[in-house]
Amino acid sequence: xSDQPSAADEIMNGVYRALRAHGYADATMQDIADECSKSKxxxxxxxxxxxxxxxxxxxxxxxxxxxxxxLHADDPPAERLAxxxxxxxxxxxxxxxxxxxxxxxxxxxxxxxxxRIREQLVRSDRLLRGTVxxxxxxxxxxxxxxxxDVDETAALLVAAVDGARTRQITLxxxxxxxxxxxxxxxxxxxxxxxxxxxxxPYTRTVAEATLxxxxxxxxxxxxxxxxxxxxxxxxxxxxxxERxxxxERxxxxERxxxxERxxVDE
Amino acid sequence: xSDQPSAADEIMNGVYRALRAHGYADATMQDIADECSKSKxxxxxxxxxxxxxxxxxxxxxxxxxxxxxxLHADDPPAERLAxxxxxxxxxxxxxxxxxxxxxxxxxxxxxxxxxRIREQLVRSDRLLRGTVxxxxxxxxxxxxxxxxDVDETAALLVAAVDGARTRQITLxxxxxxxxxxxxxxxxxxxxxxxxxxxxxPYTRTVAEATLxxxxxxxxxxxxxxxxxxxxxxxxxxxxxxERxxxxERxxxxERxxxxERxxVDE
Numbered sequence: 001x002s003d004q005p006s007a008a009d010e011i012m013n014g015v016y017r018a019l020r021a022h023g024y025a026d027a028t029m030q031d032i033a034d035e036c037s038k039s040k041x042x043x044x045x046x047x048x049x050x051x052x053x054x055x056x057x058x059x060x061x062x063x064x065x066x067x068x069x070x071l072h073a074d075d076p077p078a079e080r081l082a083x084x085x086x087x088x089x090x091x092x093x094x095x096x097x098x099x100x101x102x103x104x105x106x107x108x109x110x111x112x113x114x115x116r117i118r119e120q121l122v123r124s125d126r127l128l129r130g131t132v133x134x135x136x137x138x139x140x141x142x143x144x145x146x147x148x149d150v151d152e153t154a155a156l157l158v159a160a161v162d163g164a165r166t167r168q169i170t171l172x173x174x175x176x177x178x179x180x181x182x183x184x185x186x187x188x189x190x191x192x193x194x195x196x197x198x199x200x201p202y203t204r205t206v207a208e209a210t211l212x213x214x215x216x217x218x219x220x221x222x223x224x225x226x227x228x229x230x231x232x233x234x235x236x237x238x239x240x241x242e243r244x245x246x247x248e249r250x251x252x253x254e255r256x257x258x259x260e261r262x263x264v265d266e
Numbered sequence: 267x268s269d270q271p272s273a274a275d276e277i278m279n280g281v282y283r284a285l286r287a288h289g290y291a292d293a294t295m296q297d298i299a300d301e302c303s304k305s306k307x308x309x310x311x312x313x314x315x316x317x318x319x320x321x322x323x324x325x326x327x328x329x330x331x332x333x334x335x336x337l338h339a340d341d342p343p344a345e346r347l348a349x350x351x352x353x354x355x356x357x358x359x360x361x362x363x364x365x366x367x368x369x370x371x372x373x374x375x376x377x378x379x380x381x382r383i384r385e386q387l388v389r390s391d392r393l394l395r396g397t398v399x400x401x402x403x404x405x406x407x408x409x410x411x412x413x414x415d416v417d418e419t420a421a422l423l424v425a426a427v428d429g430a431r432t433r434q435i436t437l438x439x440x441x442x443x444x445x446x447x448x449x450x451x452x453x454x455x456x457x458x459x460x461x462x463x464x465x466x467p468y469t470r471t472v473a474e475a476t477l478x479x480x481x482x483x484x485x486x487x488x489x490x491x492x493x494x495x496x497x498x499x500x501x502x503x504x505x506x507x508e509r510x511x512x513x514e515r516x517x518x519x520e521r522x523x524x525x526e527r528x529x530v531d532e
Contacts, residue, residue: 023375025291098378106375109289109368111436121437155430155468156475160422163429170377171387202421209422213480 010036011043015057020099024106029053051116054107058120062127069131072234077139078226079234081157081215084132085207086231088161092172092201101169128162129154136218144223153218157210164206171202204228276302277309281323286365290372295319317380320373324386328393335397338500343405344492345500347423347481350398351473352497354427358438358467367435394428395420402484410489419484423476430472437468470494 005013014036018027021035029050033040047053072083090097111118132154139145200208208228216225271279280302284293287301295316299306313319338349356363377384398420405411466474474494482491 102375102378105371108432108436109372109375112364112368112438115439118437118439125433125437152471152475153479155471156426156479159429159433159468159472160426161429162433163425163427164421166374166432167391167425167428170374171384171391172378173381173384202425205418205421206425209418213419213422213483217479217483 007038008046011038011046011053012057012060014038015053016100019057019103019107020096022103023099024054024103024110027103051114055116055120058107058117058124062120062124065124066127068235069127075234076226077135077142077144078215078219078223079231080135081132081139082211082226082228082231083234084135084157084231085161085210085215086228086233087235088165089203089207089228089232090165090168090201091204092168098169098172101165105166105169125158128158132157139218144220145218146220148218153214156214160206160210160214161203164203168202273304274312277304277312277319278323278326280304281319282366285323285369285373286362288369289365290320290369290376293369317382321382321386324373324383324390328386328390331390332393334501335393341500342492343401343408343410344481344485344489345497346401347398347405348477348492348494348497349500350401350423350497351427351476351481352494352499353501354431355469355473355494355498356431356434356467357470358434364435364438367431371432371435391424394424398423405484410486411484412486414484419480422480426472426476426480427469430469434468 011032014032014034015027017035018031021027022031027050029043030040032053033043043053047056072080075083107117108121111121129151133150136145136148136150136153140147140150211225211228219225277298280298280300281293283301284298287293288297293316295309296306298316298319299309309319313322338346341349373383374387377387395417399416402411402414402416402419406413406416477491477494485491
């Protein structure tokens, strides 16, 4: 295995950084080329249009998510549910992750108008709901969960954590770009912070509530409620080494970025 | 009371129609002027920039939501929760509502970069979470709900229905615009429909699941589970007459549009 990332991985990391820095609508092929130190003509050699490159990027992100889910496929079902919920949790000051998710949310708004983007969104939705449904089904079979409508429960869990993330990122004033940030944040009373009266970010509050309100009642008698903290730890960048072990990613130099991304999205 | 809508209401309905037709990024002041049969210079006389007009529009939508919530403030707490959940439910073929919400979602992605937009989003978030928390608190006081963390429950309910709506609209191929729709939908196997294997739209599935999984366990003994169908009916355009009674809206001619919008959104 080489320590050099492949050209394709380098380009995908460039897309990731360009989306974070410029957003979906404003990121240009030149921005992406700059972010991965390639020429714009090389990018165009591989990807005719920005749309094509972004579809390839969505494919890359979702494939990465499939891999991360697969890595935990043999963990106990209750722990896997906590991992799934924990995957969506991030702190209010996770500026890079927030900027990336805002760009992805912009991209998602293109779903109704662009069939190729929509195909990727549908694939991601099936991955997310399918993963939760599989975890539930295997837990029911193993006797650790009560019998329950797995598809309905999966839709609820996915909607809750996705909704919490959308609210956390759109209500945040932490992304330091644009006219809104002139004047400086935190000068006395914060009138624009969304969740400023809570001591927990939206994603964490909702993941914890989901675990106790929706997951706990599903547990069979005697099954211990899984730890959200453990679930978060299992799904965060620190397990990048584990991904490396899977032998699929060789971009050691870029791992910081790729690991930081580290979540399904859309 | 006059049957003529005020100029401000006409402009707001123009914004609504322009957002639906063109999306947030592409709607121009000219599009909005065309949609409300005003001159572009009149629009600019009232609103310096498109940003200013859109902030006024968000304010208008949220004020409308406050009014709709207020209309039901005296209903029994359990029914009010079903109304809240039902408010977010719409069918997969509600093309206009979907197009409007896609435009609002685009607008929401501007939150981190634009303080004035963010202020409105924060106001809407406080309205939504505050409404659910108030309903829960009054139900606990009345003895119809068990004692529960009202803020956490409110965050969960809001995230779930908002997340379901975002997923329903972004996964949908029903908005008939752009290259994605060329070729025609429903020609044989649908490979891009998001929730095509379900017989219920995402918002309905999640609202029902939330009602049974999160709300029902909160009910005190003997309190009947409220009907989602009734909740939906209470919050849909058919109650536009009720709004008219409140004496605040006089745009009878435009009511179809305004009523159709009929939901908080931000």
